Amino acid sequence: MRDILDAVASGDLSPAEAEARLVGYATTDAGRFDAARERRRGIPEAVLAEGKTPAEVASMAETALETTGRALITRADDAHVAAVTDGLPADATVDHDERARTLVVHAPDFDPPTIDATVAVVTAGTSDAAAAGEAAALAHAVGATVERVDDVGVAHLGRIVDHLDTLRAADVAVVAAGREGALPTVVAGLVDTPVIGLPVSAGYGHGGEGESALASMLQSCTVLSTVNIDDGFTAGAQAGLIARAIAGARDG
Structure with missing residues (x-):
């Protein structure tokens, strides 16, 4: 602890970094950032932009960069993106997926993790791309190689x-589908890969807005896991955890 206090006193360590090292999180006006989540859970902390002001998201992103070297922001609109990127150092790396509404920022000296495992992210149709993109961003943040297979409903x-070879070679698959949500069941019946069903709020009328897709995946007669409607974050994070476990077994 004395070393941390001395580093703060000398200016080598910011108060936010010191707090994160001591208690695992950093306190900001916008909330507490869990800087130790990746070390504790294997999944990096993300900032949910939805429901927060652009200034709050920018503040959290700044703290994330300061304490972990990267910021992962989900459900970000144009105002959130502008607020975050306006305050970034010129040499920061920015990856913005407008459809998925994800924003990933790396500090210049950040070394992204890599694991020896592949996550396939599959969509039934183009309408499923937003939720699937969020899942892909999370799996990539964990360090997995991400293979996209799109519009194969x-x-x-x-x-x-036509894409069975790719799916069978993957270590885990996230399969996004709306309407009746049949694609994850079909995929799970064709591969020995763990499959995570991601129901999407595409569809209309009775059972629309993802409800039929969710019910179909929960009642699947082939073995798969299912997350909530449009929950690309959880699907990608769970896929990343499975991928890490497989990579660890390989390395062992």
């Missing part, structure tokens, strides 16, 4: 069959 089974 069950309206033409030949489309998914």
